[in-house]
Amino acid sequence: MDALTRKSFEVRRDIIEMIYHSKAGHVGGDLSVADILTVLYFQVMNVSPEKKDDPDRDRFLLSKGHCADALYCVLGEKGYYNVEEAIETFSQFESPFIGHPNTEVSGIEMNSGSLGHGISVGVGMALAAKMNGQNYRTYVVLGDGEMAEGSNYEGMMAAGHYHLDNLCATVDLNRLQISGTTEKVMDSSSLADKFRDFGWHVIEVEDGNDCGQLVEAYEKAKTLKGKPTAVIAHTVKGKGVSFMEDQASWHHGVMTEEQYEQAVKELEEVLR
Numbered sequence: 001m002d003a004l005t006r007k008s009f010e011v012r013r014d015i016i017e018m019i020y021h022s023k024a025g026h027v028g029g030d031l032s033v034a035d036i037l038t039v040l041y042f043q044v045m046n047v048s049p050e051k052k053d054d055p056d057r058d059r060f061l062l063s064k065g066h067c068a069d070a071l072y073c074v075l076g077e078k079g080y081y082n083v084e085e086a087i088e089t090f091s092q093f094e095s096p097f098i099g100h101p102n103t104e105v106s107g108i109e110m111n112s113g114s115l116g117h118g119i120s121v122g123v124g125m126a127l128a129a130k131m132n133g134q135n136y137r138t139y140v141v142l143g144d145g146e147m148a149e150g151s152n153y154e155g156m157m158a159a160g161h162y163h164l165d166n167l168c169a170t171v172d173l174n175r176l177q178i179s180g181t182t183e184k185v186m187d188s189s190s191l192a193d194k195f196r197d198f199g200w201h202v203i204e205v206e207d208g209n210d211c212g213q214l215v216e217a218y219e220k221a222k223t224l225k226g227k228p229t230a231v232i233a234h235t236v237k238g239k240g241v242s243f244m245e246d247q248a249s250w251h252h253g254v255m256t257e258e259q260y261e262q263a264v265k266e267l268e269e270v271l272r
């Protein structure tokens, strides 16, 4: 197994621990986005704990903020803090590791949780880089259910208008949102056409849980000029834990002890 895939499974293992320990969190979306976050933090982005205040660091915004748990685990694995501390205190009184991303946590650039704001904030950051002659890139990660929020489309329009080729948005397209399929709750199909209509390049990733395919997409995105790039990553909600895969009920389910043990067993088999 390559190092990035291995890391994505270590992140999954942390997520299961964090969620079982706290009896909180959004496990389905965490597991679908685990590979995207791992690839961005461990391969693609110019970020590190040492550079956390460097004005030229790349910027990352988790627009689907309910998956803070996954982001906390990736940042911990990357060395921004001790991942064990995040796992043990997640969602507890006075812990900075609250249920949605907040800038009290080292490495986090934007508070989120109210869906639909990442692209607009990303437009501001990307535009600022252009105006100040800086070379950093801005990355935003969204959910496909989140694409029901109208504010996304205003942000997409502005990004196209200003030709922000230093902005890259990823949609974690797992086809499920909080209460069922996105098709049934609020149909956001033809996302690629929507991005293109607003003046974006689009790269579709057939298997958005495959680290190799994701790396290829992000490296290509870095070479595309004149327009922002949308990476549409086709993922599986709950990926890596068989009984959670493709089940909307695991959007924020709490595991029984038996289910926790089964999840750990499956992930450790991959890591062995």
Ligand SMILES: Cc1ncc(C[n+]2csc(CCOP(=O)(O)OP(=O)(O)O)c2C)c(N)n1
Residues within 6 Å of the ligand: 026, 028, 029, 030, 032, 064, 066, 067, 113, 114, 115, 116, 142, 143, 144, 145, 146, 147, 149, 172, 174, 176, 177, 178, 237
């Ligand atoms: C503005 C706003 N409306 C509603 C919610 C409640 N909410 C939390 S997660 C979610 C579903 C998101 O679905 P998706 O973006 O597909 O997330 P994923 O499947 O990747 O976890 C909703 C509606 C919210 N957080 N913010």
